[in-house]
Amino acid sequence: MARPSFRERALVVGSHDFREADRIVVLLTRTRSVVRAVAKGVRRSNSRFGSRLQPFVLLDVQLYEGTNLCSLTGADTVEYLAHGLIEDFERYTAAAAILQAARRYAVADDHDPFLFDSTLAALRRMRDSADPLVDVDEFLLQVMMHEGLAPSLFDCANCGKPGPHHAFVAALGGAVCGNCRPPGMVNVDEQALRLMWLLAHGHREAAQQLLEGSNGQQLAAMMHRMVSQCVSVQVGSPLRALQLGQ
Template structure:
């Protein structure tokens, strides 16, 4: 039987429900992905005010219902949207990070705070940093935590030392000339080196072409493992 709980939570997504309610998708620190209904939140005098919106970090109290939790109390801890919503690239990167986190959290074990803390960290860094590099670093680290880290130097199939010039998600990342599958992307080894650096928290200064190529590879690797697309990621390439 589910029990009521209090936790820190990021608002990941919202959608209207009924006449005046709204369903809030929350990524919590200790309880994984939770869907809760905020009753009456769309009324002008709602007690929740504007707290239940994207990019808000909450201290939230939830009570279990038949299918959804009910949000009984929500207090703002941090709001990351002030600088994000006024910049298109930051906004798109933040949305892509949250959408990816929602997909990753579906398979994440409740009680593991990694994704919540990673999202808080990337939203905070997006206030000032390079949106594309921060997003890709977040995705690569999150995939590594999930056990999906791409091989970025040695061949993912035979472990032949790199650097290599091919990449394919189906084989696990970099591929040597013997293991290279049909349809593998031809890549600059410096792009893979850049991906390795940001995946391990090191600074990197890629060229524009390398940053764009790294994003395409990161996106392809994530979506291959998720077995579905992440819409906001495609917008970053446009």
């Protein structure tokens, strides 16, 4: 019986060489979450589509289901996303962090295209981003919101007491009140928590006003530390590129 095949929009979020001329690619697909597939012979110079299996290329792929791995038998370029990224170190590492995060936050058997669509949108925006780290944080906060993992930014994450509060503990789920705050915590500016709330809820213009204020850079750095702590708690380890701003 022929194996079922399907076509999908996909982004390469990981790959490694396999056997003599094959490659295993990890794809973030639009409606099948993360798919691992073997691409046979793609490391040979005459491969029809091997060179397209790169990060920052939106692909239309042909896959066949297999027992453990799918087989990738074709890949067409839909959109080349790397312009503006490969020339700029900060944008490039931020875009790499977006792909890395998308892979980690992908949930098996999730058919919801939200993660794929927001990853693609974030990569497109990154090409002319004026502030790559803020854009990564915005992407991450919105993914956390969608996955039900958003940190509490006003009420105390531990006891529910209404804020604003001035401490943040990712392991407890967000902002914490004076009673729940563990000793030795660094104070957090409530405006940084507000900035996170605005970005998580898509209010970029209002967030931009805060970022352009006199302490905007400080708020952005504070937000970045808090978002990074959330990522570490939620997916088990920090994203390499996210450590840039620290």
